[in-house]
Structures are given as structure tokens and as C-alpha cells.
Amino acid sequence: MEESHDDGMNIGLLLFLPYRSLETRVFAALARAGYDDFTAAQMKIMQRIGPDGTRLTDLAEQAQVTKQTAGFLVGQLEKGGWVVRTPDPTDGRARLVCLTERAKEAIPVADAAVAEVTADWEAHLGPRRMKRLRETLIMLREIADPYAHQ
Template sequence: MTIIEPEETPISVGVLLFIPYRHMEQRILVAVTTGGYDISLAQARLFQRLDRNGSRLTDLARAAQVSKQAAGFLIDDLEAGGYVERVPDPTDRRARLIRITPRGRDVVAVALVEQRRVEAEWEARLGSQRMTDLRHMLEELKEITDVQSGE
């Protein structure tokens, strides 16, 4: 069943949140690939969810909302590129953690430079106070929407 919204219906808040995110995501991916790092959008979306101390594959798959098999495939490619490594989990001998390698940290550094550039552009447009307010509001919404926090 297709639902047709009346013409005067405003764009949903979800879409309004997604559009700037997509813009930033594309800018960061271009910066990373231009910097010589061969990472796909799907790999980047999984990579950005890695915990700094390492993550289990099942946790990554859940956070990225992909199957464990899809996450495993993407991690295999990231590992082959030298961006991540699998190491024993010190809390469970049977489990493995996926950790960012030094090459992966180089990617993070490139991504952060571009992220800060985009955020500075947004702040120039919105002003410092409105940007701070936006951040606080989004952090508040994160508390009830972040799949990584178990919600």
C-alpha cells in the first residue's frame, strides 16, 4: 500500500537529519579515498562503529544493522587492506576482537579532518550557539535511538 502525503506535508525530521549526515558521509569518503585509502561506503559504515578497544563481530553487525555474514565479509576486506586486525578477546578465549590497526588510525585521522571541516561549515551557517544547541538536542535523541546502546 502506498501512502500519498498531501502537498503541504513538511519533510519529515528523519529525512532532514539524514540529508546532512549523507552529505558529511560522502565528503568524508571522498577525502579518505582521495587520501589513498581504498574503502567502500559499506566498509566505512562498519569501520566507524568499531570500538577503540576492539569489537566483536556480532556486536558490529548489530550496530550496523547488517547480518553477521555481511559484517564478516566487510571485515575480511578491511583486514585484507590492513585497516583492522583480529585479535584474541582477553575476556573470552573463544572470541576474537576486531581492532583498528595503525593504517586504520591513519584513515580515522583523514576522516576527522574532513568531519571537522564540514562541522565548521555548518557552524558558520548556523552560528556557534545554534550549533551547540543542535549538538545537545542530537545527543539527547541519541539516548533513546542508538542501537549500540542496546535500545
């Protein structure tokens, strides 16, 4: 604990604060648009579902939870009509978790909310700084994301 007390401000907290701010605002925007019957944990799973569906194990790995936890959350999402599980044609053991139409309709709402937050940030930081921030974070991902795929 107490990761602070270094030179300036704790870099972890500095990363976390805007992340939380963004997440909160996107969540609120979705709720305002009527998409209010899912939780933050469920959203984290849904975020990771690809256009052609994603396996439970992959979702678990990317969200950094156990497959049991991912299974629980996918179960909740299925009950709520956000996802369906379809058999994976390439592997009889596996099933693909896919977004339903309803879930796909929510994507533009979420995107718009992200765009609004991003615009606020850019207005505060200026376009140059904002662009560099994004570039730096993409670069940082190479070493800070065990799951970086590219």
C-alpha cells in the first residue's frame, strides 16, 4: 500500500483517475439511453467479445479472471439477453459467446460517450498533447499488457 510519497504523484493513481472517470461517464450514458441492466463487471466481459464471438476461456484470460468467474458473468449476460452461446464449429468442447442484436445496438451509444469524454480531454490538453498521450499509451501497452496482440 501507500504507493505514493515519491517525487510527484503516484503514476498508478494518475492513470487510474481518468480511466475511472471515463468508465463512469460511459456507464452513465448507457444507463440514460436505457441500457441500465448490466453491471461494470459484466461490461468488462462484453467489451472483449469480438464480432464473430469469443470463447469463454479467452474472455477470462483477457479480463484477467478465472474461467469460472467469466462463466458466471456470461451466464448473467445471457439471462439479460446481451449474449448467446453458440457451438464452436472448430472445437466440440468450446462455445462462442456472441453479442445479441440488442447489445450491438448499444455500441454506438457507448462510442458516442467515449467520443464526448475524449473531446473534453482534448479541449483541456490541446490536440498535440492528446495525440501524444494516445501514442504513448499504445507504446506502453507493448510492455504493460501481457495480452497485447500485435
